[in-house]
Amino acid sequence: MAMTMTGEVTLPADRQAVYDKLNDPEVLKACIPGCQSLDKTEAGGFSAVVKLKVGPVSATFKGSVELLDLDPPNGYRIAGQGEGGVAGFAKGGAKVSLTDAEGGGTVLRYDVEANVGGKIAQLGARLIDGVAKKNADAFFANFVKIVSA
């Protein structure tokens, strides 16, 4: 069940600055809700540990985060997947595109797709849309804060 959503935020910085922040592991770590660690791997991606709660199921997902289709300073695709033991798996990603905002700053558009499987899907199916939206909102709210700082 691919759960999808789109949205956009306007950021008080130029495209290159926003793009740089989007590539900064420390920034990503601070923005991904529940992210406990995010380390660069030799292959160019990141290994990540993310704590996620969907309805009655709470689990720590260990997995990878990759940045794909890099197109500085216009955007990229961020994709992640993780295994949460008996809780199942989660994978998802967002296509992020950056354009100049009217009157300065940058408009960040995102198309998010999320997928879960196993117990987390069986017990939390009806809650997943809400959880995914909440987490995406939280990610970009955190990101706005960091860019604005």
Place this chain on the structure above:
Amino acid sequence: MTGTGIGAPVRRKEDFRFITGKGHYTDDINRPGQTHAVFVRSPHAHAAIRSIDASAALTSPGVLAVFTGDDLTADKVGGLICGWMIHSKDGTPMKAGGHPALAQGKVRYVGDHVAVVIAETHAQGREAAEKVKVDYEVLKPVVDMAEAIKPGAPVIHDVASDNTVYNWHLGDKAAADAAFAKAAHVTKLDIVNNRLVPNAMEPRAAVGDYDSGSDAFTLYTTSQNPHVARLVLSAFIGIAPEHKLRVIAPDVGGGFGSKIFIYAEETVCVWAAKKVGRPVKWTADRTEAFLADAHGRDHVTHAELAIDEKGKITGLRVHTKANLGAYLSTFASSVPTYLYAPLLSGQYDIPAIYAEVDGIYTTTAPVDAYRGAGRPEATFVVERLIEVAARETGVDPAQFRKKNFVRTFPHQTPVIMCYDAGDYDASLTKALEMADYKNVGKRKRESAKKGLLRGVGISAYIEACGIAPSAAVGSLGAGVGLWESAEVRVNPVGTVEILTGSHSHGQGHETTFAQLVSSRLGISIDNVSIVHGDTDKVQMGMGTYGSRSGAVGMSAISKALDKIETKAKKVAAYVLEASDKDIEFKDGKFSVKGTDKSIDFASVALQAYIAHKFSGQELEPGLKESAFWDPTNFTFPAGVHICELEIDPQTGVTRIDRWTAVDDFGEIINPMIVEGQVHGGIGQGIGQALHESAVYNESGQLVTASYMDYCMPRADDVPSYNVGMTQTRCPSNPLGIKGCGEAGAIAAPPAVINAITDALGHEDIAMPATPRAVWRAAQKSIGLKAAE
């Protein structure tokens, strides 16, 4: 008759035990040194297994072993089987993919069994199961049947490259086509029969035990048919020869078909008990039950009915796609074929019928028999078509049915079945009367004043029960015979033990079977006990499903009781110093014709064992007889259910206002238990019609895997039932019984949907008719009204 004989509404003997918590279920059984099995299940609907790393799990506290499919292969443990061969219309045998108890290189549905952890405690097992690392290569899932058969769809089993198990057919296509060519009116309908999860109150469980001293296994399990389980585990899976494998199915808390089948978990538990040298226990949690119990129904059907200018049905054509899930479960192949299409004639005289059924693999849980098994699906097709045809031709639905009823018996349908007895006018007439059908119009107007839509729906169902004559089902592809066995052991004091191959898991056999004995021997049911569910006690049996325990199981008991009576008469003749031809047996007394000399049953039993009054060379001591009964035909319970309901178009809420059920079950042993069976069946049928639906999302995740998302009917969803009976005796068994266990679940869904569509004024609604679906349909009704 004593007060506890045939026909008495005796309270169930077993209920005191159940309602006071004194039942003995599989999970209540604990063996010394017992360990616990926890299964590692696939979170993916379809994936190749690259590797399984159990090293971390093996060092986890309390872990004795972790087994995978390779371990089963190394021990030559065979795969699970499907016991009914179906041939496609081109004559080719069905394409059955391998069904390993633990995955061999691939998983095919969410919940599929990948590995098992055996640990000292359940908690330790769960913890270790999390540490089993499975490297999956995720493959594309396919959950929709239409997608599964498209070229290029993901292939689930290599043997079935088009994901099609069979393209089967039944009936005469040319005759049906000819009927349609001449039809004055054709009614067409597209029908979805929603997938259901069985939801027995007690989840499946198993305790495997192995005694190295005798090299013998014991499996305690939640089975409806322990002897069939032993046969399959022994002859096909290869656990042990039958004399070294005892299967015990103790108290079982509901089955509805889902406990007929021989599953992976039970197989693994009994096998692993020898591997680890200790008993191995597994009890499904509710999520496992949702994921890995065989599901029910799941048909997509296009059906057409041909009618002549006089309103007489002349032909029926049906094309059904049946979702069989990822593997063929034990009897999966037979449910949408021989348990389905032969019922498509309903209660009607239809000269030409042609049915095609495509059995299809998808990456979902296996689908097999569920209360009614094929017959609810057939009844839904027939009764929806009939209702819509009546509406389209402007004939009252009750009159339309009457015009087309079968009235002469035996009646050979064009689809195998030969109906032996029935009176369909009688049940319809009685049901219309009880339902106050003639005043429905008035009640509709009263509801309309309150802004509510009232509808009435009829369902005139027929089923084929008492399965079944062994040679007949053998000719249709069954791998087993469907007779039943019984042994009657009379103790020296005159109490009686009945050993039966039937298995009670809610049906009340301990009471009804004892009532038969009470009537026949003139003793109280308190002096009768029923022994079942243990392959060491009962020699062989075929178990309980298909409403067969009364018609087949009790007929075997009756046959054994005949032998008891014959033998007891001989004993009585010696005691009373008369010829056994002059001995009469009535009301528990043996007497010499025309004299006042008599002896009661208990005294005869004692004499049979002390054997002082006759020579052991002339008559064997003892009083114990056994019998096998093979029926001569299916039985054909039939009846009419009428559902009347109100819909609130503002909220979409459906309230069932009244329910009338008039059933012809032939002879009835215990009317209270029969009525209880009817209530339960209707409840399940209402569940299917209004509430229940097992939903897989497009990535193959079961998103209705808990009671939060899978809606079971509750007490306030069902009405008080108005139950009546009509009776025609069943000619194919000595007791005249037809069977009642599945009727409600078969009759109810079309009654509900016919009522809803009557209320709505259009046919555009599918099961389950949830408030959301009904609200949408009601908005369409309002739109249609406005357009008029």
